[in-house]
Amino acid sequence: MSLLLAKNAGYDINRVNILKNVNIAVDTGEIVGLIGPNGAGKSTLLKLLSGVEPASSGDVFFKGSRLLSLSASQRAAKIAYLVQGAKAHWPLPVRDVVKLGRLPFQKWWQNLSSEDSSIVENAMQKAEIAHLADRTITTLSGGEQTLVMLARIFASQPELILADEPVAALDPYHQLHVMELLKTFSDDSKHAVVVVLHDLGLAARFCDRIYLLNRGEVWADGSTQEVLTEKNIQTVYGVQCAVSCDDNAVSIVPLKRVKNRHLAIDND
Amino acid sequence: MKDQTKTFSNLQLYSALFALLLFAFFLALHIGPSDIDIEKAARDLIEQRQSVDAIILFEVRLPRIFLALFIGATLGLSGAALQGLLRNPLAEPGIIGVSNCAALGAVIVFYFGLSGLAWYALPLGGLLGALLSVILIFLLTGKNSSIVTLILAGIAINAIGSAMIALVLNYAPNPYAMQEIVFWMMGSVSNRSLQDVAISLPFMIVGWILILYCGKFLNALSLGEDTAKSMGFNLQKLRWILVIGVASCVGAAVSVSGNIGFIGLVIPHLIRPFINYEPKRLLGLSAIGGAILLMFSDMAIQAFSSGDELKLGVVTALVGGPFFLYLILKTRSAML
Numbered sequence: 317m318s319l320l321l322a323k324n325a326g327y328d329i330n331r332v333n334i335l336k337n338v339n340i341a342v343d344t345g346e347i348v349g350l351i352g353p354n355g356a357g358k359s360t361l362l363k364l365l366s367g368v369e370p371a372s373s374g375d376v377f378f379k380g381s382r383l384l385s386l387s388a389s390q391r392a393a394k395i396a397y398l399v400q401g402a403k404a405h406w407p408l409p410v411r412d413v414v415k416l417g418r419l420p421f422q423k424w425w426q427n428l429s430s431e432d433s434s435i436v437e438n439a440m441q442k443a444e445i446a447h448l449a450d451r452t453i454t455t456l457s458g459g460e461q462t463l464v465m466l467a468r469i470f471a472s473q474p475e476l477i478l479a480d481e482p483v484a485a486l487d488p489y490h491q492l493h494v495m496e497l498l499k500t501f502s503d504d505s506k507h508a509v510v511v512v513l514h515d516l517g518l519a520a521r522f523c524d525r526i527y528l529l530n531r532g533e534v535w536a537d538g539s540t541q542e543v544l545t546e547k548n549i550q551t552v553y554g555v556q557c558a559v560s561c562d563d564n565a566v567s568i569v570p571l572k573r574v575k576n577r578h579l580a581i582d583n584d
Numbered sequence: 585m586k587d588q589t590k591t592f593s594n595l596q597l598y599s600a601l602f603a604l605l606l607f608a609f610f611l612a613l614h615i616g617p618s619d620i621d622i623e624k625a626a627r628d629l630i631e632q633r634q635s636v637d638a639i640i641l642f643e644v645r646l647p648r649i650f651l652a653l654f655i656g657a658t659l660g661l662s663g664a665a666l667q668g669l670l671r672n673p674l675a676e677p678g679i680i681g682v683s684n685c686a687a688l689g690a691v692i693v694f695y696f697g698l699s700g701l702a703w704y705a706l707p708l709g710g711l712l713g714a715l716l717s718v719i720l721i722f723l724l725t726g727k728n729s730s731i732v733t734l735i736l737a738g739i740a741i742n743a744i745g746s747a748m749i750a751l752v753l754n755y756a757p758n759p760y761a762m763q764e765i766v767f768w769m770m771g772s773v774s775n776r777s778l779q780d781v782a783i784s785l786p787f788m789i790v791g792w793i794l795i796l797y798c799g800k801f802l803n804a805l806s807l808g809e810d811t812a813k814s815m816g817f818n819l820q821k822l823r824w825i826l827v828i829g830v831a832s833c834v835g836a837a838v839s840v841s842g843n844i845g846f847i848g849l850v851i852p853h854l855i856r857p858f859i860n861y862e863p864k865r866l867l868g869l870s871a872i873g874g875a876i877l878l879m880f881s882d883m884a885i886q887a888f889s890s891g892d893e894l895k896l897g898v899v900t901a902l903v904g905g906p907f908f909l910y911l912i913l914k915t916r917s918a919m920l
Contacts, residue, residue, distance in 0.1 A: 363810070366814050367814075368810050368813045368814050387816075388813075388816040388817070388818055389816035390816075391814075391816065392814060392815045392816030393816070395814070396814070397810070397811065397814035399808060399810045399811050399814075402807065402808070402811065403807075403808075404806055404807060405671040405805075405806050405807070405808070406671075406806050406861040406862075406863065407861055408806060408860060408861050408862065409860050412860060412862060413807070416803060416804060416806075416807060416815070419800060419803065419804055419815050419816070419817075420815050420816045422800065424797060424799070424800050465807075468807075472815075
């Protein structure tokens, strides 16, 4: 049984089709990449998968039960969602931000237990930000802030992490750091990760499987070799590129834009 | 902005503020235009002896002190709540038009003589006015937490509120009624009775409880709405609880005291650095801080003015206005 399953999921905003007939299955122990051009519906899909937005049609299942039949706090205890460009609106201390990860497990009158506190410290160590614990989050670099947000997510001890472009605008060091942390998390037999990525090279390198989205539909899915072909990339992204593999990594170099990309796909 | 964080425990902060509050309370008992012996007055009150001192204490000083306390607490608390909800340090009942619309609700009740219908007519009018404005603010700002949107929405709602009040005043039955309403709107806690306290207090208490219930939600909101949702918070429901809470206590406060601005802006700003900006902890402390500030402001008015007393709302606006400008300048670079 899949950990997460989307069956013919669709989403409309003001009768505009954002997603249609999306079928996705995520198993434990894997890290699944969602890729596609801007506006393909990746972020919306992640919202449906997290239960933050309900699907307009179709359904999403978590461990066999309908996602929306679970209570919000049940979902929050199992599924963690890292929003795109996550940031704190107040200059909070890093430790306090990570503590927010324990919120789904507290009633409104309860405070952190000592067990919660040790989970928080562990999460910070896991994300390798223990040395930043007493800093103010707004004074950290973008890369460090992302790690803090990841620590917040580790603190909620989820089974599934849904991360929306966690490495956008990060330097290569932090990109690798964030991806390695997600990879390590997914290597557990109870865990899984779905990650939206724009960097195709990183996707090829870290993801076990990839879904390529185009205009609200799954265009291709499968292993990285199956999906990241020059042909797929040209049709969906509208760029000619050179894909090459060696023992260490896949490299995908965009070469040239293809004119009239949208005319090539459909005629509107 | 300091980088390393420093913490004060709740015990430290609450005991410091409570001590200050007690000090303010006893000081306030001794301040007023007429010179009375407080101990004698208290003794007379308890032993139910009629004396001038006892009457002044019971019918002049106590209502005034209690109103300053409860209304200050309401303003501090709802300022902190609105700032947490809109994730913006410039939100405040007065600035975003809630007080003005609450005043409108109360003026309408006055004007149509509805206040005789039921004891709760006046605070209820204030509540409905306040509720309308908070909903409007919400529709106008939506998910956007930018300063510009908030201030623009506030200007619009304040303008609508003022225009409607002006409309009502225009048709005021006689110039005295108009003068009365205008003076009332300037904001004051003098010349009120313990009955005014009793009428408004239930609404304020309900509002306080609803707001305090949302503390954890405000903490979660500091990471944004989608994240709060994903953490299991029912955004729709909790927003309504908070909004109704603010409307209830601010509506009741304004319907008794008129417009007293800027308390909800100044107090959370002063308290935040001591608690590392945590929105939930800010709530209770801002309530006590607001009470202290309003009690001292009211004492200052009585101590420094001779003859016609300055209106409390005028004084808080005179001091709070420049503070608001300072805050805009300070946050402009960080938040825009």
